[in-house]
Amino acid sequence: MMKNDKTTIYTISDLAQRFDITTRAIRFYESEGLLSPERDGQKRLYRHKDYITLKLILRGKRLGWSLAESRELIQMYGSGKNNQEQYQKVLEKVQESRERLEQQKHDIEIMLMELDEHEARVQEVLK
Amino acid sequence: MMKNDKTTIYTISDLAQRFDITTRAIRFYESEGLLSPERDGQKRLYRHKDYITLKLILRGKRLGWSLAESRELIQMYGSGKNNQEQYQKVLEKVQESRERLEQQKHDIEIMLMELDEHEARVQEVLK
């Protein structure tokens, strides 16, 4: 497989492999307005910017963002303009993700504690 | 509203209020085998253990667990037995949650950096 510098051109299955997703997913993202690759006839050609965009989409997914939310982020980067309103919206979303993260951290700690207690009780019964 | 000690008995809407969910959700959890409240005639009565179970369910949700996954955790606690296999499964799931957490932490850091860069570029253009 080729390296990925800023001049590389990818086919749809190239990208699918690199990101471990299906081509169906990639086409779906396009239909939802998150990607807009060039065409060579009817075939899609993906460039570096599309690669970056896909990375954004998947990062968003890991943070629990919807595709609609990631689309805003992508549009913001794509526009090159200073849409202060959109910027604030995205920033807020990142902060929300961060707060969810803190909550989850707390949840995991408690879960581990309770699992420990459970084990302890079980061991106690065995004696 | 009453305090919640270990003797309190709740109606379905009591619980719904406390956890800020709908009664529909609570009934759904029961139909999925996560709750099994007593009955007074046809009405459901929830006790302290049901309260605890609901707390587990919602904690699981925050961590991205499916109801089926939370059900395993609940069954484990409920059985009081030492099902080592089930224990391992649950433990693994907690570890997975923790790894996802680390990944998310990383993702958020990068997002914030890229937002910063974006702002900087925009400011540069404005000059």
Place this chain on the structure above:
DNA sequence: TATTACGTTGACGTAAACGTCAACTTGGTT
């Protein structure tokens, strides 16, 4: 007694993010 609040059981609807065909085209290979 009529109303109101709260509860119950079906049954069908919904949204998001794809999966899974089917039918077809295109370009390169044997």
Place this chain on the structure above:
DNA sequence: AACCAAGTTGACGTTTACGTCAACGTAATA
């Protein structure tokens, strides 16, 4: 020429976690 791999466009199916009626029961209250 025949074939295969890879790509394309519909179109319908799937899953999870409920939402949203409808139709009914029950208990307290005005």
